[in-house]
Amino acid sequence: MARKSEGLGNRHKRIMRFLIDFQNANGYSPSIREIGESINVKSTSLVDYYLNQLEELGYISRENHISRSICIKKEIESEPSLAAKVTGAVQKAGAALDDLLQIPVMGRIVASAPIPMPASDLNYFDPESSIEIARSLLPAKEKIEDLFALEVQGDSMIDAMINDGDVVIMKRTNQAQNGEMVAVWLDDKDETTLKYFYKEQNRIRLQPANPSMGPIYVNNPASLRIMGKVVMVIRQVQSIAI
């Protein structure tokens, strides 16, 4: 095995990586034995040995006789920080603000209530309650003024693969083409729902995304109001207990 006299060896890097990951995941430091496991070292003394080196080199600090007291003092990261920094700076400078759209969050969408709609004439813009989307994520043709965001409340849209807490970006329209996912208000059911829209010969079929559920047929077009069509769904995953 190659011998390295100074600088960080592979083991040191793996330990540092593990320390960061572990702290990031658990919020506290691993024990010596846990570190050993992560790098396939059986003896605690060897880990202690490495940790002392890392401490002397200033990468970590730890307290005597205190469990899980390792603190990361210096990030390892040989080069990538530089590369990332450069590319990041260039890209940011180029991308500037042009690429970032502010989309107003109008409220929540619930099955039992109509959607809060942005007033079409009054283009009120409240930066407090807006969400930022990179333009590159959206179809190029969408006009920003017609976009708005809603937070989904409840599980009623689960058949559309949309969860409680999801954010849907919608485009205001009262027209829809076949196959588009639309938010519709059903007069006779008194509810808002997200469905795929299909206009058939003399009726409208609203198809749930979940294939195991049957479609809804609307014969009277007047009892259905298309509020908008879904452009994007964003789910920020946190620790969801089941």
Add this chain to the structure above:
Amino acid sequence: MARKSEGLGNRHKRIMRFLIDFQNANGYSPSIREIGESINVKSTSLVDYYLNQLEELGYISRENHISRSICIKKEIESEPSLAAKVTGAVQKAGAALDDLLQIPVMGRIVASAPIPMPASDLNYFDPESSIEIARSLLPAKEKIEDLFALEVQGDSMIDAMINDGDVVIMKRTNQAQNGEMVAVWLDDKDETTLKYFYKEQNRIRLQPANPSMGPIYVNNPASLRIMGKVVMVIRQVQSIAI
């Protein structure tokens, strides 16, 4: 002595204050006995008693039999200055140009193959295949370097409410906390899957998001490799025919 039925008592507040201060000063959590000293309580059992209450109320979390494993989950109120200051600073600092993150798209995630992972040392950055996310959409603490994106191919993740064509933003880690959605590679099944992660006494439970499907139990932790945890899901809805 006055009795308080609900909410935080004075002791709880002093403990929370001490936890924050201690972690701030030392970088790791205090032991039960150290907490006891700080609030002039002699018995460890009483501190344990308070800590259990704080945990039930969601202010902290801790792991059984693990030293100094207390994590602060919720800041105590009445100190808006600090929280507001931090968030404000973060938001202002980030608002300028920093708001747009470039996240590399590493490839596709399929049930039958391992996920392509970014090499942890080589931070290759290909602007051609990257996706732009507004930082404000992500939890503030996520480190950009650990994030990468994958496009989902196939319906195998449908039980995780993730569709064919969706983009998942993942964070590279090999650790997971209970309740987080992780991408794991199962050796014995030879497949990658997205499941909610739960560590139980001597096994690991992988719970599909779809309640109608049963969990997978993994008794041998070595046969399971956590590739990362899901931070966000983005679905660009186009006209999907059904």
Add this chain to the structure above:
DNA sequence: AATATACCGGAACATACGTTCTGTGTCAAG
């Protein structure tokens, strides 16, 4: 060849630490 140094495993040890059990006093509800 002899020696030194880095690298590694095992085991023993002391203790820091979380958990649990028992007991005590207080106060409010029944």
Add this chain to the structure above:
DNA sequence: CTTGACACAGAACGTATGTTCCGGTATATT
């Protein structure tokens, strides 16, 4: 008054954990 929940102390217990000592191997230096 009795009962029971709540708040608290003390001690005992088991173990998780850091430390240390001892032995071993490989590589390089002299």
